[in-house]
Amino acid sequence: MLDMEKLGKLAADFGFTAWGELDMSTLEFKPEVRDMCEANTCGQWNRTWACPPACGTLEEMREKVKGYHRGILVQTVGQMEDSFDIETMMETAANHKKNFDALWDELRKEWPGLMAMGTGGCSRCAKCAYPDAPCRFPDKLCPSMEGAGLVVNEVCTANGLKYNHGKDTICYTGCYLLD
Ligand code: SF4
Structure with missing residues (x-):
């Protein structure tokens, strides 16, 4: 059973600034987001298993x-x-990725089949095995929310979370689908 109070405490303990329950009906995978990926401004299109x-x-x-x-x-x-x-x-991006991995491991104990969507591309290996060989860390392989096709600020807003936390702030968002 999903207990948001306990999950919120866990998120805080793992170093996250904010969290909120995710309603599946707010996950809309949009072709226009994929179009932006394909424009390849980040250079990750067709470069890793995670994108x-x-x-x-x-x-x-x-x-x-x-x-x-x-x-x-x-x-x-x-x-x-x-x-x-x-x-x-x-520094904030690195902290987010580290905490996201750590909480992922913790949640997996209760929800072994959970699905994670993180932030940014995968930079776990100096050179991705894609496309010649399978991912070296399939247990840690997940797309970013954007890479999956979601508009992150829309998902946050639809679930009552701020995306813009004020002047000169930077916000990284990820999610876990649990049960
Ligand atoms: S873990 Fe390594 S092999 Fe797998 S997607 Fe990331 S960079 Fe590529």
């Missing part, structure tokens, strides 16, 4: 999430000195 097109089609994503009823969104927010504070941006 499109390898991470799965929008239809496959829709099918996958049908198996879940509820989940949790987690956010890490960083306060930058100004909008050019790249150091805080990178």
Whole structure:
């Protein structure tokens, strides 16, 4: 049974700034997000198992999430000195990824079949095995929410979570689909 109070405490203990229950009906996988991925401004399109097109089609994503009823969104927010504070941006992203992995391991004890969607591409290996060999860490392989085809700020807002946490803040968001 999903106990949001306990999950919220867990999210706080694992270092997240904010969290909220995720309603599956708010997960809309949109072709326009995939179009942005394909424009490849981040350079990750067709480069790793965690990003499109390898991470799965929008239809496959829709099918996958049908198996879940509820989940949790987690956010890490960083306060930058100004909008050019790249150091805080990178530090916040690294903390978010580390905490996301750690909470993923913890939640898996109770929900071994959970589905995770994280933030950004996968940088676990210096060079991704894609496309010549399978992922080296399939247990840690997940698409980002954007890579999956979601508009992250829309998902946050639809679930009562802020996406913009104020002037010169940076916010990273991920989610776990549990049961
Ligand atoms: S864990 Fe390694 S092999 Fe797997 S997607 Fe990430 S970078 Fe590629």
